[in-house]
Amino acid sequence: MRFTNSPDTAVPAPTDAKFVMDSKFTKECGLEPRVVFRNLTTPQLYEMALAHEPGTHITSTGALATLSGEKTGRSPKDKRVVRDPETEKDLWWGPYSPNYVMDDRTFLTNRERAIDYLNTLDRVYVVDAFVNWDPESRLKVRVITSRAYHALFMSNMLIKPTAEELKDFGEPDFVIYNAGAFPANKYTQFMTSQTSIDLSLKHKEMVILGTMYAGEMKKGVFTLMHYLMPMQGKLSLHSGCNVGAKNDVTMFFGLSGTGKTTLSADPKRPLIGDDEHVWSDKGVFNIEGGCYAKCIGLKATTEPEIWNAIKFGTVLENVDYNPVTREVDYESERLTENTRASYPIEFMNNARIPCVGPHPKNVILLACDAFGALPPVSRLTMEQAMYHFISGYTAKVAGTEMGVTEPSATFSACFGSAFLMLHPYKYATMLAEKMKAHGTTAWLINTGWTGGKYGVGKRISLKHTRAIIDAIHSGELDKAEYVTTPIFGLQVPKAISGVPAEILSPENVWPSKDEFAQCLNNLGHMFIKNFEHFNDGEQFVGKEMAARILTGGPKPMAKEDVEKKGFSAFKKQ
Ligand SMILES: Nc1ncnc2c1ncn2[C@@H]1O[C@H](COP(=O)(O)OP(=O)(O)O)[C@@H](O)[C@H]1O
Ligand SMILES: C=C(OP(=O)(O)O)C(=O)O
Ligand SMILES: [Mn+2]
Structure with a gap:
């Protein structure tokens, strides 16, 4: 396609670059692109991506299938935060914090590298859009990127301005320079690889080098929000x-792959958002304008809402498809297991737009426990809610491709450690205050293994997890009878409609009760050990609150005792 000489009037004309060039950001960083395309439409971005980005094609349902290159997931270890005098006292630093330090000079060095790269290109794409459906704390974000696919991704994921709003956009509040197609220089101070994702609160800028995984941009904005919102008393x-017919809101917290996107998509309950929210004293607000669904193993029968959202306008990242029919193969892990679909939230049939709701009635903490030790559902006390929120537990199956079948525990504070800016105790304390003020109930749901750990049992079916969630929403679980689990002290309902009663307590379905006991007790020890990372929390929330949080944790027994006595060791507790 020779679009530059084409007489075709449908070919996008470069934007009058003046608007972008007049920005104080652009002037300061020295960005001087030859051609700027600002806020192109979806069809225009399709054409640009197809013309200039190898490996980009249209699938049989009209989605844009594209490749992110070598990096197909986030690179949390390559994320750096500039430590500057204005903000350093509020932020969480130290060995367990996700805020790996960078200084201002290195930030500017990397920014210069990104800008130099962008300045060499024939064209750059600019997306100006909003973040946060809360009009009180809405931000204007500008994304500057070398790839049309990134521009389409961010115009899907951010909140689209109207033509009028775009005209009066003015200076952005935050700018992302995405030069991910170009590597970082690993000899630059603080760099440990050719990938670097750098955030400066002072400059209100983010620089991306050496990764084209689009999720870095949306999670970069989220990191910024994890600083700005708590400073305004918003969580x-x-x-x-999502929200039910009685205007009852449920939030789903969880690490990647535990079910936030899948379970918040519920035909009975309009969707407010799938991944990032703010809970303020006015209610809940989605931060984003789009969704980013994992699509490995996606089926029309089990996840019809997401399936139907994959159409013209959706970006499919690293999915495999038949090169002739262009039918997508959602089972294929050829490029990565982390295949993704990004679409505007209005592609979900029952999206609630504007994406806002009242205070949550329920919060659900999701863990995909590959040890199969946690019950499919339990009700949490306020202390347990804080403790489990801070723990952010899930268990993955490490290296299946190499024949390793042992699960490994992952703890990610507040179910999103990579995005935290403050100490986890700060967020947890805010959560408890809000739950108390609004009478919110917390639940822990295990969307992972039942009937034994990975390799022995199997993942609980989506059908059963959904039946559990329905029972929370119908009020059935408010009236249920509960039993208390050993070690973790969790309240487990005895029966739930549509769920076989025996699976509600894992010990009933494990092949060996004694092995279950050891597994659960070991898991308790892992929680305790992980919690040592937060010993420095007292200085942020005070002694009393720090002590209260600890009471929500498990009380594991000496390992030898449980090894010797098996399950009967628990009964004497
Ligand atoms: N019982 C279950 N509950 C939730 N998800 C399940 C369950 N069983 C299998 N899955 C699969 O696990 C994945 C959950 O991913 P997703 O909802 O995108 O996670 P997140 O949004 O939290 O990163 C989906 O691919 C879903 O189909
Ligand atoms: C986008 C991401 O979030 P999640 O997996 O929680 O959807 C990610 O982790 O890259
Ligand atoms: Mn998700």
């Missing part, structure tokens, strides 16, 4: 969110 949460 930013890594969560999905």
Whole structure:
């Protein structure tokens, strides 16, 4: 396609670059692109991506299938935050904080590298859009990127301005320079690889080098929100969110792959958002304008809402498809297991737009426990809610491709450690205050293994997890009878409609009760050990609150005792 000489009037004309060039950001950083395309439409971005980005094609349902290159997931270890005098006292630093330090000079060095790269290109794409459906704390974000696919991704994921709003956009509040197609220089101070994702609160800028995984941009904005929102008394949460017929809101907290996107998509309950929210004293607000669904193993039968959202306008990242028919193969892990679909939230049939809701009635903490030790559902006390929120537990199956079948525990504070800016105790305390003020109930749901750990049992079916969530929403679980689990002291309902009663307590379905006991007790020890990372929390929330949080944790027994006595060791507790 020779679009530059084409007489075709449908070919996008470069934007009058003046608007972008007049920005104080652009002037300061020295960005001088030859050609700027600002806020192109979806069809225009399709054409640009197809013309200039190898490996980009249209699938049989009209989605834009594209490749992110070598990096197909986030690179949390390559994320750096500039430590500057204005903000350093509020932020969480130290060995367990996700805020790996960078100084201002290195930030500017990397920014210069990104800008130099962008200045060499024939064209750059600019997306100006909003973040946060809360009009009180809405931000204007500008994304500057070398790839049309990134521009389409961010115009899907951010909140689209109207033509009028775009005209009066003015200076952005935050700018992302995405030069991910170009590597970082690993000899630059602080760099440990050719990938670097750098955030400066002072400059209100983010620089991306050496990764084209689009999720870095949306999670970069989320990181910024994890600083700005708590400073205004608003709680930013890594969560999905939907709302029922009685205007009852549920939030789903969880790490990647535990079910936020899948479970917040519920035909009976309009979707407020799938991944990032703010809970303020006015209610809940989605931060984003789009969703980013994992699509490995996606089926029309089990996840019809997401399936139907994959159409013209959706970006499919690293999915495999038949090169002739262009039918997508959602089972294929050829490029990565982390295949993704990004679409505007209005592609979900029952999206609630504007994406806002009242205070949550329920919050659901999701863990995909590959040990199969946690019950499919339990009700949490306020202390347990804080403790489990801070723990952010899930268990993955490490290296299946190499024949390793042992699960490994992952703890990610507040179910999103990579995005935190403050100490986890700060967010947890805010959560408890809000839950108390609004009478919110917390639940822990295990969307992972039942009938034994990975390799022995199997993942609980989506059908059963959904039946559990329905029972929370119908009020059935408010009236249920509960039993208390050993070690973790969790309240487990005895029966739930549509769920076989025996699976509600894992010990009933494990092949060996004694092995279950050891597994659960070991898991308790892992929680305790992980919690040592937060010993420095007292200085942020005070002694009393720090002590209260600890009471929500498990009380594991000496390992030898449980090894010797098996399950009967628990009964004497
Ligand atoms: N019982 C279950 N509950 C939730 N998800 C499940 C369950 N069983 C399998 N899955 C799969 O697990 C994945 C959950 O991913 P997703 O909802 O995108 O996670 P997140 O949004 O939290 O990163 C989906 O691919 C979903 O189909
Ligand atoms: C986008 C991401 O979030 P999630 O997996 O929680 O959807 C990610 O982790 O890259
Ligand atoms: Mn998700």
